[in-house]
Amino acid sequence: MTAATQRPAFPFAALIGQAPLQQALLLAAIDPGLGGVLVSGPRGTAKSTAARALAELLPEGQLVNLPLGASEDRLIGTLDIETVLRDGSVRFSPGLLARAHRGVLYVDEVNLLPDALVDALLDAAASGVNTVERDGVSHSHDASFVLIGTMNPEEGELRPQLIDRFGLMVELQNCYEPRVREEIVKARLAFDLDPGGFRARHEQAQQRYVQRIRAAREALPQLAFDDTVHARVSALCIGAAVDGLRADLVMLRAARALAALEQAAAISAEHVDRVAEAVLVHRRHQRDPQQGDDARESGSKGSSSTAHDAAAASSESDWGYLPPERSATTQVKGVIPLSAKKR
Template sequence: MDSLFPFTALHGQPLLQTALLLATVDPLIGGVLIEGPRGTAKSTAARALAALLPSAREVGRFVNLPLSTSEEQLVGSLDLEAALQGGEVRFRPGLLARAHEGVLYVDEVNLLADGLVDLLLDVCASGVNRIERDAISHAHPARITLVGTMNPEEGELRPQLLDRFGLLVRLGNVLPPAERQAIVRARLAFDADPRAFSEQHAPAQQALAERIVAARATLPMIAFSDADHERVAALCHAAAVEGVRADLVMLRAARAHAALAARRQIDVADIDAVAELVLAHRRHAQAAPDASAPSAGSQAASASQHPASDQASPAQDAMQPSADAGAPAEGDWGAMPSQVLPIAGVKTVRPLNAKKS
C-alpha cells in the first residue's frame, strides 16, 4: 500500500474527504457521487480511502468498474446446469462480490448504462446482492462503499438516478494559490519517494483507520431523537425535495458524522455538516432557503467545538465542513418565485390551421 497516496495527505478537498468517510462508516448511505473536472483528485481520494478500510483482504479493497461491464460481470452468474442436474447452486462471483467490504469505483458513472447504475444503487441501499435465474436464486452480502465520478460537460445522470446517490460533492477547478501550492508540494514529495512519504503519514493513517473501526462499532448505539427528526424534516422541506429519501440519508449521514467524532448522540452540528452533501442534488430550483440554517462560517465554528478526537491529526481536517458546505443563505419565507411576463408589443402568431374563436 506504500504506492498509494495517503488519505490524510490530501489537501484542498475537505468536503470530499468528509463524504467518503461518512459513506465508509455507513455504506447504506447510498454511495458518493463526485462531480467535477479532471485533475481534482477524485480517483486518488477513492483509492486512498480503500487503503484505510478495516478489511482482512488486500485484494478487493478497491474494485474498478469499467464502463463496458455487463450485468453478469457485475452481479455474478449461476451455473444452471449444475443446479438442474445435482440440485446444487453454484455461484460465480462478480464485481459486487469482490467489492464487499471495500470500495467500488465507477469513473464517468454518467456514461454507464442506466440499468447497471440502477442495479448498483439497489445493492448499495440494501447491502445484499440477489441473483435470480430461471427460478434459481442466490444472495450474498455486498456492503460496498460506492464512489462514482462524473464530469457534467460529458453528460448528466437522469434525475431518478441522481436522487438515489446518497451524497454529492461538487468540486471546483479553481483553487486558491496557497491550496494549489500545498497540493503540488505533497504530490511532488510523494512522487520523489512514495515509501518515505507514506511512512511520514503512517501515524495519521493508522489513527484514522482506527476511528473508522470505532465509528462503525458505535453507529448502532446512536439513536435518532425527536429534535433530530424535526431538524432534518425542516431542512428537507425547505429544499422542496421529493419523497423522503433525503431525510433518511441525512439522518444516516449525521449519525455517521457523530460516530466519527466519537460521540453517542447527534448534535445540530452533525446535521448541518452533512445537509448540503445530501441536498445539493435534490434541492428543487424553486425551493425557499431555510432561514434557520446556519451559514458556512457558523457550521465550521460549531464543528470545531466537537473535535473528532482529543489528539489532533491531519485526518480531522476532512471532518471540518468548508464554506461550500454551508446551507443556503437566509431568504424571505414569504417571497413569491419570479414569474416570466410577456414582453409588451410582441404579437402572438396564430398557426395557419387554428380556428378563429
C-alpha cells in the same frame, strides 16, 4: 495487477483542500448503507486519488474498479443453470459486487454507465445484499461496500431518477487559490519522487483514521435520534423541496455517522447542518413561494377552523370549472336555407 507491481496509493491523510470530500467518504465508510458517494468535478481534481486512498483505510483494503464496458453478469455474477438442472445444486460465479464486499467499489465516469448497471449498483449499495435471479433460480450474498462514483459534468449528467439514489454528493471545483494550489503540487511531486518516504511521514495520521472508522462503526448502533434532530432534518428537506423521503433518511444516517466519527455522546442539530449540503446538493428543487405561504397558513390554523374548512371544501366541489358568464350577442343577417337537394 499483482501486489508487487501495484502502485502505492496516495495517503488519505495527505489530501489537501478536499475537506467536504473527505468527510463524505468517511461517512460512507462508517455506514455503507448511505448509498454511496457521487463525486462531480472537472478533470484533475483528485477524484480517483481520493477513492483509492479511502480503500486503504477499510478493514479489507480492497478497491474494485468497474470498467465502463462491463456486462451485467460480470457485475452481479452468474448462475450455472445446467448444474442446477443436472445436480439440483446452485453453482454461483461471483461478480465484482462479491469482490467488493467490505471494500470500495469505484466507478469512474458513472454517468456514462448503462442505466441497468447503475440500478444494480445502487440497489446493492443501499441494501448490502446482491441477489441474482435466472430462470426461476435465485441466489443472494452479502455485498456491503462503499460505492464511489465519479463524473465530469461536461461529459453528460445522470438521469434524475439515478442521481437521487446516491446517498451523498460532492461537487469539486478547480482550485484558484495560489497558496492551496502550491501545496497540492508540492505534495504530489514529493509523493511521485519518493512514495515510500512520503507515505511513512503520514503513517501515524493514516492509522488514526483507521482507528476512528473502527470506533465509529462500533458506536453507530448506540446513537439514537431525538425529536430535535428529526425536526431539523424535516425543515431542511422541506426547504429544499426534495422529492420523497429518501433525503430525510440519508440525512439522519449521515448525521449519525458524523456523530459516531467524532465520538459524540448524542446526535445534534449541528451534525445535521454539517451533512446537509452533501445530502441536498443533488436533490434540491426550486420551490414556489406561494406553496410555502399556504403551508404555513394552514399549519397555523387551529381546530376551530375545521368547520369553516369543511364548508369551503363543500362549496368548492366543482373545483377546476369556471362559473358561467354572459357573453355578448351580435345580430346577423338572415341565412338563406339550402334546397332539399343540397342538404
